[in-house]
Amino acid sequence: MSDVVEKTLTALPGLLSLDSLPGSNKLSSSSKLGNLIRGITELTSKHEEEKLIQRELTSIKEQVSSPNTSMRQMKELMVRAIYCEMLGYEASFSYIHAIKLAQQGTALEKRVGYLAVSLFLNESHELLLLLVNTVLKDLQSTNLIEVCMALTVVSQMFPKDMIPAILPLVEEKLNHPKEIIRRKAVLALYKFYLIAPNQVQHIHNKFRKALCDKDPGVMTASLHIYLQLIEENPEGYKDLTTSFVTILKQVVGGKLPMDFNYHSVPAPWLQIQLLRILCLLGKNDQSTSEIMYEVLDESLRRAEINHNITYAILFECVKCIYTIHPKSELLEKAAKCIGNFVLSPKINLKYLGLKALTYVVQQDPKLALQHQMTIIECLDHPDLIIKRETLELLFRITNAQNVTVIVDKMLEFLRINKDDYTTIDLVGKVAELAEKYPLIHVFLSFGGPLLPENGKKIVKYTSHITTLLYMLK
Amino acid sequence: MIRFLLLFSRQGKLRLQKWFTPMTEREKKKITRDMTTMVLSRQPRSCNFLYWKDLKIIYKRYASLYFCLAIENGDNELIALEVIHRYVELLDKYFGNVCELDIIFNFEKAYFILDEFLMGGEIQETSKQMVNRSIEASDMLQEGDSSEWFEVELFG
Numbered sequence: 113m114s115d116v117v118e119k120t121l122t123a124l125p126g127l128l129s130l131d132s133l134p135g136s137n138k139l140s141s142s143s144k145l146g147n148l149i150r151g152i153t154e155l156t157s158k159h160e161e162e163k164l165i166q167r168e169l170t171s172i173k174e175q176v177s178s179p180n181t182s183m184r185q186m187k188e189l190m191v192r193a194i195y196c197e198m199l200g201y202e203a204s205f206s207y208i209h210a211i212k213l214a215q216q217g218t219a220l221e222k223r224v225g226y227l228a229v230s231l232f233l234n235e236s237h238e239l240l241l242l243l244v245n246t247v248l249k250d251l252q253s254t255n256l257i258e259v260c261m262a263l264t265v266v267s268q269m270f271p272k273d274m275i276p277a278i279l280p281l282v283e284e285k286l287n288h289p290k291e292i293i294r295r296k297a298v299l300a301l302y303k304f305y306l307i308a309p310n311q312v313q314h315i316h317n318k319f320r321k322a323l324c325d326k327d328p329g330v331m332t333a334s335l336h337i338y339l340q341l342i343e344e345n346p347e348g349y350k351d352l353t354t355s356f357v358t359i360l361k362q363v364v365g366g367k368l369p370m371d372f373n374y375h376s377v378p379a380p381w382l383q384i385q386l387l388r389i390l391c392l393l394g395k396n397d398q399s400t401s402e403i404m405y406e407v408l409d410e411s412l413r414r415a416e417i418n419h420n421i422t423y424a425i426l427f428e429c430v431k432c433i434y435t436i437h438p439k440s441e442l443l444e445k446a447a448k449c450i451g452n453f454v455l456s457p458k459i460n461l462k463y464l465g466l467k468a469l470t471y472v473v474q475q476d477p478k479l480a481l482q483h484q485m486t487i488i489e490c491l492d493h494p495d496l497i498i499k500r501e502t503l504e505l506l507f508r509i510t511n512a513q514n515v516t517v518i519v520d521k522m523l524e525f526l527r528i529n530k531d532d533y534t535t536i537d538l539v540g541k542v543a544e545l546a547e548k549y550p551l552i553h554v555f556l557s558f559g560g561p562l563l564p565e566n567g568k569k570i571v572k573y574t575s576h577i578t579t580l581l582y583m584l585k
Numbered sequence: 586m587i588r589f590l591l592l593f594s595r596q597g598k599l600r601l602q603k604w605f606t607p608m609t610e611r612e613k614k615k616i617t618r619d620m621t622t623m624v625l626s627r628q629p630r631s632c633n634f635l636y637w638k639d640l641k642i643i644y645k646r647y648a649s650l651y652f653c654l655a656i657e658n659g660d661n662e663l664i665a666l667e668v669i670h671r672y673v674e675l676l677d678k679y680f681g682n683v684c685e686l687d688i689i690f691n692f693e694k695a696y697f698i699l700d701e702f703l704m705g706g707e708i709q710e711t712s713k714q715m716v717n718r719s720i721e722a723s724d725m726l727q728e729g730d731s732s733e734w735f736e737v738e739l740f741g
Contacts, residue, residue, distance in 0.1 A: 146690060191693055198599055198692075200614055227696055234607035267704050269607075292715065299704045329715065336707050374671065381708050384664055420670075424663035459632040464663060495631040533638050 145191055152199075165201050168192065176209045183217045190228045197232065207232045207239055214265075215246040222250075222258065226265045235269045235307070244274045251281045256290060263296035267303045275304055275311045286318055291327035298322050298333040305337055316341075323355065328368055328379065331359070335385040342392050353393050353400050360386040360407050364414050380421045383411070387428040394436030401437035408433055412445050420460070423453070427464050434472050447472075447479050454483050459495065466490065466501040473508050480509050491521060499525060500534060507541050515549045586706040587665070588640060588655040589616065590699070592688065595649050597621040600688055601695055605706035620653050634662045645669050649685045668708055675702060675716060 148168055155161050172189050175181055181189070190213055193206040210232055214225030233240050243265070250262035263285070266278065282304075285297035301319075305312050319341075322334035342349050362368070363379050363386070372379040390408075394401035411429050430446040433439075450472065453465030466487075473480045480487065490502040503525060506518045522542050529535055589608075592601035599617060608616070623635060624644045635642040637655070643665040644653045652669045656662070673683075675698050680687040688695050701716050702709060 149689060194693070198602055200599075200617075202610065223697070224693060227693060227700075230700075231603075231696070234604070236607050264700055264704070268700075295709070296704075299709070302707075329709065333709060374667075380667070381664070384661065420663055421667045424661055424667060427663060428661055459630065460634070460663065460666070463632045463634060467662075495628070497632055497634060497636070500636070531636070534636060 144188060145195065148192055148195065161199075162201075165196055165199065169196055169201060169203055172196075172203070173205050176206055183213060183221045186213050187217065187221045187224045190224050194228055194231055204232075207237075208242075211239060211242050211246065214243070215249075219257070223261055226261050230265055230268045233269060235271070240269060240271045241274065244271065244277065248278060248281065251278070251285070256293065259285070259293060260296060263293070263300050267296065267299045270303065270307070272308050275308055279304070279311065283315060283318065286322065291325075291330055294322070294325065294327070295330045295333045298330060298337070302333070302337045302340070305340060323352075328372060328382070332379070332382045332385065335382070335389065339385060339389055339392075342389055346392050346395070350393060350397070350400055353390070353403050356386055356389055356393070357403055357407050360390070361410065364407065364411050375419050375421060376417060377419065377421050377425070380425055383425050384428045387411070387425070387432050391428075391432040391435045394432070396437070398437040401439075404432075404436065405439050405442060408442060409445070412442075412449065423461060423464065427453075427468060430468055431471060434475060438475070443476070447476065450479065451483065454486050459498070462490065463498060463501055466498070466505055470501070470505045470508060473505065477509060480505065496529065500529075503538070507545070510545060510549075512549060515545055519545055586657055586660070587668070587703065587708075588657065588706065590655075590703070591617060591620055591653045593617075593621055593624075593651050593653070594685065595625070595651070597625060600650065600685070601692055601699075603696070603699055603703075605703075624651055624653055633666055641665075643669065647673055650688070668703070671708070672699065672702060678717060 151164055152161055155164060172193055176186065176189055186209060190206065190210055193203045193210075197203050206228070210225055210228035212225075214222055214229055217225050229243060233243075247262045247266055247270075250258045253259055253262075263282070266282070270278070282297050282300050285293050286301075288294050288297070298319075301312055301315070319334055319337050322330055323338065325331050325334070338349070338352075360383065363383055366378050368378055372382075374380050377383075390404050394404055408429060411425065426449055430449050433442045433446045450465055450468045453461045453468060456462055456465065469480055469483070469487075487502055487505065490498050491506075493499055493502075503518075503522055506514075506521070510518050519542055522538055526535060526538055526542075529538070587605055589605060590601070590603045591599065593599050599621075602613070602617065604613065619637065620642065623637065623642070627635070627644075633643055633645055635644065639658060640655045641658065641660070641662060642653060642655050643662055644651055645666060646652075652673070654665050654669055656665050676683045676688070676695060679694070679698060680691070698716070
């Protein structure tokens with residue numbers, strides 16, 4: 113490795129004179145992007161900004177259409193075009209040139225070309241077809257970096273109809289000696305599965321190979337596909353439960369290389385994917401659930417550290433425990449966990465605790481009762497999101513005794529809430545409750561606070577009000 | 586799955602945008618406007634999660650930049666918060682004490698890092714080394730030069 117390091121060090125002074133360096137202070141004054149940005153920040157009005165950007169776009173348009181522009185200049189023009197589009201100005205004349213840049217440029221130019229394509233275009237854009245040839249060529253390149261770039265762009269967008277053309281090339285990359293290529297190939301296949309599932313039916317056994325790959329990165333990538341497959345058909349994959357449990361055991365037990373640790377937690381995103389998969393597999397299935405109990409217990413125990421990511425894992429664990437076939441010791445531990453969340457002074461954790469309670473309350477209403485003081489406090493919390501979450505929880509524990517109070521609180525919330533989507537949701541809930549427990553005074557409250565304040569809402573909620581009117585006849 | 590990622594300043598100026606599902610220009614503009622209004626009007630001590638249509642919005646402020654992520658309903662909010670944090674850590678490692686100016690003037694680098702880290706709306710669990718090495722190696726790509734020895738650097 114040492115002569116590579118030497119080569120790197122000798123090349124550095126040459127590279128440092130370029131304008132593509134981290135840190136704005138190292139940006140050379142001749143950089144056109146730097147000038148553009150500085151120009152914009154100096155302006156004070158939107159109108160002036162528009163004028164400046166339009167001038168810039170006209171100049172870019174001239175230069176991209178000129179036959180004398182080199183690929184290096186084109187790269188620089190693309191970056192400025194991306195910037196202008198980001199600010200909200202249309203630069204569609206540059207799309208075709210982005211594809212050209214990806215096709216004809218080398219190395220960094222190609223990279224910027226692909227980046228521009230992934231930012232400008234989307235799956236339904238007609239120009240995307242032109243990209244296919246470039247990608248096909250790059251996938252067969254001997255330069256591995258070009259292969260990586262092609263796979264990256266394919267995983268982001270690809271026209272559905274051209275998948276058969278590219279599938280064999282991507283498939284063969286699954287066996288590539290380098291793990292970064294294998295991983296990107298798996299992700300590209302995941303994308304294909306999402307947009308055209310019937311095209312990738314025949315290679316399911318290759319996904320299994322990826323699951324057993326010795327590189328954890330490739331294995332994690334295959335889990336995305338498995339989560340999707342298992343969501344659609346849990347029965348077909350029950351035989352893999354032991355494999356998933358084994359992998360999770362190894363991760364939780366710290367058997368992965370130290371490199372995969374995030375704040376001393378081993379591969380948290382991998383743990384969460386596995387927990388989600390196990391949740392789907394163990395649902396309504398006692399024998400499958402029994403395989404998982406030990407590893408779930410272990411995960412609960414290991415998550416002792418005080419970091420957000422640990423809480424995230426705990427949340428998934430708790431969700432899993434409550435979804436699969438119940439086991440009392442695990443349920444007890446999970447309940448304790450939820451209790452800790454709800455009582456936590458950290459607001460994000462309180463939110464998660466409430467969410468967990470909502471999820472859990474059907475199976476275990478006593479838990480909500482245990483924390484009712486905190487729940488009542490949360491009702492009056494200054495943060496609307498916590499309030500809303502609490503109302504969501506209360507909706508699920510209404511009974512004949514507390515329904516009036518709960519509906520009153522919901523109406524109170526509706527008065528201060530400004531978000532249409534939430535309002536519709538809550539009004540629906542109130543209507544549901546009113547139907548279950550006939551409440552005359554709800555109708556009266558409806559007529560009161562809602563109508564004068566939000567005129568347009570009358571139209572939307574007329575259907576709800578007429579339902580109530582009908583019921584009360 | 587992550588639907589989109591936006592970075593904007595305290596004045597609502599967009600610094601980075603990444604959309605993981607196809608959207609029209611008008612939709613993108615509307616969403617950006619909605620996000621900036623919603624997030625900027627949040628009180629400092631409130632929780633980092635918001636509801637918007639049928640998605641959940643996770644946001645966090647780092648110095649003068651707001652990072653805003655939209656996830657679907659079944660996803661775990663806290664983990665999304667950590668996704669944001671992980672991205673910030675990667676940016677910090679790459680730029681060395683990253684600040685908003687780094688991202689403004691080198692946004693294409695920020696995009697490169699993002700692409701190595703989030704793919705198709707899902708996070709890739711790769712070792713930190715892998716992400717950093719692939720960024721650094723690609724950085725060394727010089728126009729017109731043969732990049733074979735850079736491959737050795739990348740692939741070790």
